[in-house]
Amino acid sequence: MTLRVRPARPADATAIAAVYGPHVTGSVASFEGEPPDAAEVARRMAFRPRLPWLVAERDAVVVGFADASPHRSRAAYRWSVDTSVYLTAQERGRGTGRALYDVLLPLLRDLGLVTAHAAIALPNPASVALHETVGFSPVGVYPAVGFKHGAWRDVGWWRLALVEPPAAPAEPREWVPEP
Numbered sequence: 001m002t003l004r005v006r007p008a009r010p011a012d013a014t015a016i017a018a019v020y021g022p023h024v025t026g027s028v029a030s031f032e033g034e035p036p037d038a039a040e041v042a043r044r045m046a047f048r049p050r051l052p053w054l055v056a057e058r059d060a061v062v063v064g065f066a067d068a069s070p071h072r073s074r075a076a077y078r079w080s081v082d083t084s085v086y087l088t089a090q091e092r093g094r095g096t097g098r099a100l101y102d103v104l105l106p107l108l109r110d111l112g113l114v115t116a117h118a119a120i121a122l123p124n125p126a127s128v129a130l131h132e133t134v135g136f137s138p139v140g141v142y143p144a145v146g147f148k149h150g151a152w153r154d155v156g157w158w159r160l161a162l163v164e165p166p167a168a169p170a171e172p173r174e175w176v177p178e179p
């Protein structure tokens, strides 16, 4: 049973959409209302500035993914990203979330990014444990910031300083996935 983490390719959009969809429809881990189709996932993967998308394959089948996206769009935020990880139900609790972050975080650091953030709809003990085990710390909670599946949901924010914030940060680079 081999686990492999690798950069996502456009051809992975269908598998990524299949992993992500149940989290949109069946949980509050994602605040989206409708699962994106493969074309929409491919559009997000190609969004500029390009940021990493990774997939985890178990025995050559995509069982999870991790991605980074801009924290906010205004210029001063360009060293800050949001990260997320989603796995198939069967893949949870097997170290795969950690394996994805073990590749993603050094990649973000290499691109010149400074801070990674994770928004976690509470409660989500697995996600909190994952983020804290890879080094994120809690920032605070937005109470009742979203309404989904019949209830108001709190979102906790966690952050990880990828590097000590530099006094004069160099421009972050875009991710260039291998062909």
Ligand SMILES: CC(C)(COP(=O)(O)OP(=O)(O)OC[C@H]1O[C@@H](n2cnc3c(N)ncnc32)[C@H](O)[C@@H]1OP(=O)(O)O)[C@@H](O)C(=O)NCCC(=O)NCCS
Pocket: 023, 029, 030, 084, 085, 086, 087, 088, 091, 092, 093, 094, 095, 096, 097, 098, 099, 118, 119, 120, 121, 124, 125, 126, 127, 129, 130, 133
């Ligand atoms: C959250 C998620 C990505 C975590 O990935 P995972 O592969 O299950 O986590 P791992 O097996 O790598 O475990 C990482 C750490 O979390 C702990 N952990 C995992 N599941 C846990 C649970 N249900 N409760 C408490 N701790 C848990 C592990 O023990 C491990 O801690 P350690 O390093 O101290 O031993 C995965 O469970 C998932 O896809 N959940 C549904 C989608 C989701 O919530 N995504 C996050 C959105 S913010």
